[in-house]
Amino acid sequence: MRVGRVALVCLVGLAAATARANESDRTSPFTQSTPEAGEAAEEHVCRVDSFVRDGVPLRAGVVRSEGREPRPFLLADEGGCPVDRGRSCQIGSPLSVGEALVVSHSFRHFVCAARTVDGGIRSVGWLPRRAVRTADVDPDPPIDAWPGDWIGGAGMLSIRPGVTERLLEISATALAGEGTRADAAAWLNGAASPDGQSLRVADEFGSGCRVDLRLIGSLVFASEQGACLAGARFDGVYTRRDDAP
Template sequence: MARGPKTTLAAVLLLLTGWAGPSRAEGAGCFHFGYELQDLEANRDVYLGRINALAPRVNFVKRAVFGKGCPNSSAACKDKAYLVPGDEVVISGGDGDFLCASYPGRKGVVTDGWLPRGAVSAVPEEPVAAPHGWIGTWDSGPEQTIRIEAGAQGTLRIKGDATWGASDPGRVARGAVNIGELDGEAPVRGAMLSFGMGEDGPLPYDEADEADCRVQLRRLGAYLLVRDNAMCGGHNVTFTGIYRRR
């Protein structure tokens, strides 16, 4: 698990041993998960990596905005937060000797950034057992929770709550916290779920338009990846992120 102060944006480095993994979006900047992520089902460049045993710990590496000329292997670019062998990360891009990764900590807080490519091994994606591989309560940081339950006729019921500003005592005191919610049902399609929410209730994902709430969920290793279209709640509220099951 990540040690040291949380870095807002960092990077992870991948060693491809055996299985080569999917093709990766190379040369892009390393932003937080979901910043530039498009359709979760169409974008298979997002995959799972595991910190290997080449070093006892692997520090995140600063982005260029936090260190001139970074990422590189110099001491000046080394960040304080680090991972240890066995930690699993979500890989979403790369740049030369570095890969962009996100690590969800045990409490759901995500560290994003660069690490040297040779420190992470690609993990082959495995089938997700339905429904047990989905059912449970999933958290992403202090303001996003999704609950998945068995639904009717082999579907899954997805409920969620998200806020923006609930961690700010001033906003709470002013009543300025924005909220959002999910309430939908969808059939499992491999490692994917998707649904929409319109004015009259839940919709199939493909029948919802951009003014409706549209949500995609993907199981990856121990994680739940979620992407919405920023139409599932008040201003700045989103369910997009990486979740861990309680």
């Protein structure tokens, strides 16, 4: 009988300890990266569709060694990430020292970074600040940096000088589908003047399609803002045709 009481006490103690441990896990800063007081929920998000943000300048970046982690990984934005830098948070393959990145907004001691490849975004995720060296790019590129034919993913941008000094004429096409067998296509034609790095284009035929372009060095980031055709999107990273692989 005494043995039974001892066993029962042990079980109750173990259950209480487990409950305390679980509560500790839920509140520990090392397993939770949800926004703290004063932080907006969207600050925690680092994904392709939130990479380009109004009022947040994009910067060029280069991966550098953290010392203890010579080849860092991009980190996810949920399930305790990026504060928990375990394997379940790691995105894709490790970054290489010297690899070029584009850097957007920040969250605590992390920056939202994009790897680009073949005219598109390869992956987006959080990266510790100390693992990337950033450099400001021209906040107001000259007007002649914009014109040209730009390709990215399934889209193409044609930017030409307009009828006035600061006006540019833009025509764009985006396809959805594999190869030449497109399931859907979207078109955009309009004219606009750059505002610093940004060029906001609305379709001149009144379709409601709007696209924000951001010129960062030799790359154009496109973010679809309006009702373009479902299934075919202009979102992505574009490189000048002459520079494309």
